[in-house]
Amino acid sequence: MENRANILIVDDEDRIRRLLKMYLERENFVIEEANNGVDALNMAVEKDYDVILLDLMMPEMDGIEVCERLRERKATPIIMLTAKGEETNRVQGFEVGTDDYIVKPFSPREVVLRVKALLRRSSKTKYLHTEAKSSDIIVFPHLTIDKDAHRVKANGQEVTLTPKEYELLYFLASSPDKVFEREVLLKEVWNYEFFGDLRTVDTHVKRLREKLNKVSEDAAKMIVTVWGVGYKFEVSEQ
Template identity: 75%
Template sequence: MKICSQEEGSLSKEARLLVVDDEERIRRLLKMYLERENYEIIEAKDGEEALEKALSEDFDLILLDLMLPGIDGIEVCQKLRDKKATPVIMLTAKGEETNRVQGFEVGADDYIVKPFSPREVVLRVKALLRRASTTKFLQTDTTMKNVLVFPHLTIDHDAHRVTSDDQEINLTPKEYELLYYLAKSPDKVFSREELLKDVWNYEFFGDLRTVDTHVKRLREKLTKVSPEAAKMIATVWGVGYKFEAVSK
């Protein structure tokens, strides 16, 4: 987003973030560091409040604690994904590895382990926002459009728009990035290690199951519209995944 000059009045905000944690000190710490980056911060102290705000208002990104009173972060993310593709970074404690995998399964884009460095949070937020809005302000001259067209699947990279059989598929930033990465190299096999390195980049440190859970969610979303499109993401047993230009 653009920032107006001080002569034009107050600075416009770079992005609108929802910070969800039941500990006030953590919300206050995150708010302090993120507001320094000119982000507008809205807070929620539990799952019910988080879900109500996330569904009724528009946010550019949500920082979501996994362990919340009442509705936990897993359920919040799951219900959010039924309606919206807002980028989500999950905040988790060290011993909650299984829960982190569950977080990816319900649509979280990244996670940060507590105790965390506020600087790391800022870097992760910036990275995810950058991925989510890479093409938001690109020119849409049809002569310059970057479109991948396959049977049953079209990816308009300039618009970050995926359609299958004329129906748009609502993907999270990470799901879209994974699909586009595979589709731009049809029939090339990528190991899980390669995908984790190239799609999640340096700012993410996770295990190989992260790739599997995202592929699973991607296939599920494609299957709802076109089972043929879902089959284009093929598993190469013992190696990883590839995108088959013609599904089998």
């Protein structure tokens, strides 16, 4: 039997929820709805959704706070829906753990494509063993990446990452000491070829370092900034 993805749509506008639900159900997704941030957070904590479409501006609790609180417990993929196209709002969303964003007004077809792309990316990170590349576990000093289990450990302690954070770390770690420009990372990790905010990369690297640093300062230092160029994963000789 087909495993249908479960999607939570969170928006205080009935019209937008109905529109998104109609288009997503045509793609055979299972849809649930919430019209405020409080209900959305409770639902997202209680149930494991494959993707959450989360409106930024809502009564009671806005999308930023929902995302921030949810990230304390789960790494569910999140696409932020916002009527504000300013850079500061986008960056703020990425800083609290949003995986993608769509600015209103949007095309429902674009939302469907973004959802499918995020599902594909999160599936790749969960099932990398199907690609039959190298070994199942990548081991570095202070850091271990278990591809099959989609698990990262620093100094033997598990580190909880969002799908995008994991994918960024895995991409960098797969080519140690190779420098990647931000534009390349945006294309390869976010699939943004002709558009995208380069600060998206910076905010995710910052969050990734912060999470690793809580467990292992040495592991966090393996993600190195190459000023004026981008980032690389540096393996210590020790």
